[in-house]
Amino acid sequence: xxxxxxxxxxxxxxxxxxxxxxxxxxxxxxxxxxxxxxxxxxxxxxxxxxxxxxxxxxxxxxxxxxxxxxxxxxxxxxxxxxxxxxxxxxxxxxxxxxxxxxxxxxxxxxxxxxxxxxxxxxxxxxxxxxxxxxxxxxxxxxxxxxxxxxxxxxxxxxxxxxxxxxxxxxxxxxxxxxxxxxxxxxxxxxxxxxxxxxxxxxxxxxxxxxxxxxxxxxxxxxxxxxxxxxxxxxxxxxxxxxxxxxxxxxxxxxxxxxxxxxxxxxxxxxxxxxx
Amino acid sequence: xxxxxxxxxxxxxxxxxxxxxxxxxxxxxxxxxxxxxxxxxxxxxxxxxxxxxxxxxxxxxxxxxxxxxxxxxxxxxxxxxxxxxxxxxxxxxxxxxxxxxxxxxxxxxxxxxxxxxxxxxxxxxxxxxxxxxxxxxxxxxxxxxxxxxxxxxxxxxxxxxxxxxxxxxxxxxxxxxxxxxxxxxxxxxxxxxxxxxxxxxxxxxxxxxxxxxxxxxxxxxxxxxxxxxxxxxxxxxxxxxxxxxxxxxxxxxxxxxxxxxxxxxxxxxxxxxxxxxxxx
Numbered sequence: 001x002x003x004x005x006x007x008x009x010x011x012x013x014x015x016x017x018x019x020x021x022x023x024x025x026x027x028x029x030x031x032x033x034x035x036x037x038x039x040x041x042x043x044x045x046x047x048x049x050x051x052x053x054x055x056x057x058x059x060x061x062x063x064x065x066x067x068x069x070x071x072x073x074x075x076x077x078x079x080x081x082x083x084x085x086x087x088x089x090x091x092x093x094x095x096x097x098x099x100x101x102x103x104x105x106x107x108x109x110x111x112x113x114x115x116x117x118x119x120x121x122x123x124x125x126x127x128x129x130x131x132x133x134x135x136x137x138x139x140x141x142x143x144x145x146x147x148x149x150x151x152x153x154x155x156x157x158x159x160x161x162x163x164x165x166x167x168x169x170x171x172x173x174x175x176x177x178x179x180x181x182x183x184x185x186x187x188x189x190x191x192x193x194x195x196x197x198x199x200x201x202x203x204x205x206x207x208x209x210x211x212x213x214x215x216x217x218x219x220x221x222x223x224x225x226x227x228x229x230x231x232x233x234x235x236x237x238x239x240x241x242x243x244x245x246x247x248x249x250x251x252x253x254x255x256x257x258x259x260x261x262x263x264x265x266x267x268x269x270x271x272x273x274x275x
Numbered sequence: 276x277x278x279x280x281x282x283x284x285x286x287x288x289x290x291x292x293x294x295x296x297x298x299x300x301x302x303x304x305x306x307x308x309x310x311x312x313x314x315x316x317x318x319x320x321x322x323x324x325x326x327x328x329x330x331x332x333x334x335x336x337x338x339x340x341x342x343x344x345x346x347x348x349x350x351x352x353x354x355x356x357x358x359x360x361x362x363x364x365x366x367x368x369x370x371x372x373x374x375x376x377x378x379x380x381x382x383x384x385x386x387x388x389x390x391x392x393x394x395x396x397x398x399x400x401x402x403x404x405x406x407x408x409x410x411x412x413x414x415x416x417x418x419x420x421x422x423x424x425x426x427x428x429x430x431x432x433x434x435x436x437x438x439x440x441x442x443x444x445x446x447x448x449x450x451x452x453x454x455x456x457x458x459x460x461x462x463x464x465x466x467x468x469x470x471x472x473x474x475x476x477x478x479x480x481x482x483x484x485x486x487x488x489x490x491x492x493x494x495x496x497x498x499x500x501x502x503x504x505x506x507x508x509x510x511x512x513x514x515x516x517x518x519x520x521x522x523x524x525x526x527x528x529x530x531x532x533x534x535x536x537x538x539x540x541x542x543x544x545x546x547x548x549x550x551x552x553x554x555x
Contacts, residue, residue, distance in 0.1 A: 100331065164376040171326050172391045172442060173364035176356070182390065186381050
């Protein structure tokens with residue numbers, strides 16, 4: 001309708017602000033850093049100052065610079081792992097959604113097993129065979145995520161398939177591929193986008209756990225997880241080194257949660273009328 | 276040449292329960308047939324079988340031959356999906372009971388209507404737009420522009436059903452199946468939609484298979500009927516014969532309840548009361 005005012009829900013805006021802060025740090029880090037990562041000119045474990053806003057680490061490196069790199073890593077992990085998870089997950093889920101009888105049952109069982117398999121364990125397996133790297137972490141997180149997305153997609157597809165408009169569309173001669181593109185994907189999209197956003201935040205958290213265990217991105221490109229791990233030994237004397245990455249991780253997850261919530265309302269036109 | 280020829284159509288559930296048993300009937304070009312029965316009598320399954328849309332877990336046997344009146348008949352029951360997609364919409368199409376669920380909730384009405392038009396007539400751009408308005412105009416939608424630009428939940432039940440009818444008619448089918456098309460509508464809209472179906476089917480010279488549980492509704496639009504009970508044909512013939520001399524007890528019941536309703540309506544019309552007629 002023409003008079004429809006596009007008012008965005010408050011959680012979406014708050015989420016966007018939180019994620020924007022991280023995003024700006026991430027983008028900025030590509031072109032400019034306050035100090036190069038090899039620069040150990042600062043005092044060891046220096047307190048926050050005008051020159052080093054978040055202080056320095058035990059080697060005298062600027063923490064802000066390292067945190068900015070961490071933001072970039074969090075975004076890379078989020079985007080790439082969601083891309084992997086979404087592609088595999090939606091494809092698998094569509095297949096499982098269309099499968100019937102024993103095919104459907106074996107699909108579901110397979111997905112349940114995949115979901116029960118901890119991402120951390122999967123990551124360790126991949127790291128064991130390919131070595132610790134950001135790529136290994138992203139692949140592991142993406143694979144783990146694809147099972148979750150596939151199971152949800154399967155349910156959504158099954159539900160949409162029972163709807164009359166699918167039968168009606170097929171009754172007018174629409175082929176299955178076209179039905180998928182025109183009716184099924186648009187109708188499961190509002191729910192999927194919420195899961196993608198949620199998983200984006202969670203991917204950052206999982207990567208932090210992997211890095212904390214030394215299974216993620218190797219130094220000096222430290223992710224927030226490695227920063228937390230490094231700060232652990234000196235947390236009583238220099239708490240800021242643990243607090244800032246911790247808060248940013250929380251902002252990432254909560255921000256993506258809020259965006260997910262808001263997106264559902266924006267993506268689904270039938271929900272707009274209630275506002 | 277017959278438009279539709281159903282012979283010994285039987286549908287069984289996966290567990291072997293008979294849902295439709297040995298149903299046979301046929302339709303000449305321009306002919307109309309009412310399919311009457313209560314819910315669970317197998318009338319909707321019969322409609323789905325004709326469209327080749329039965330769920331795969333059901334076992335179907337018999338024969339369903341469809342023709343557009345010009346080319347040779349095509350067997351539906353064992354036809355591959357590719358062949359069926361050429362028939363659905365162009366030879367036979369269907370209007371469902373509940374237009375709110377039969378239209379994609381996330382797609383504007385005009386865009387849904389554009390789908391079959393684009394596919395079958397290869398239209399696009401301004402011609403497609405004009406054809407959408409034409410199609411909505413044919414089903415007497417007052418403001419085609421507004422309807423085309425609205426989501427299904429934004430328009431009224433009558434408008435939705437008209438839009439669904441426009442979609443079913445878009446590919447100029449030879450046979451229209453109407454599966455309880457007025458049941459979900461309120462009474463005044465019911466009459467309008469029935470009248471609309473009547474004129475459109477007549478002006479296009481289409482055949483009509485009208486499915487309903489309501490003899491009174493069927494009697495307004497078709498001239499012959501087939502009465503289904505528990506998946507079996509219990510009576511068939513012209514509307515006149517069945518109304519005057521129903522043979523099967525179930526048909527007698529249908530006729531008498533239809534007459535009672537009619538009488539009640541006449542009385543309430545005379546006394547000026549406006550009774551709400553439920554479909555029980």
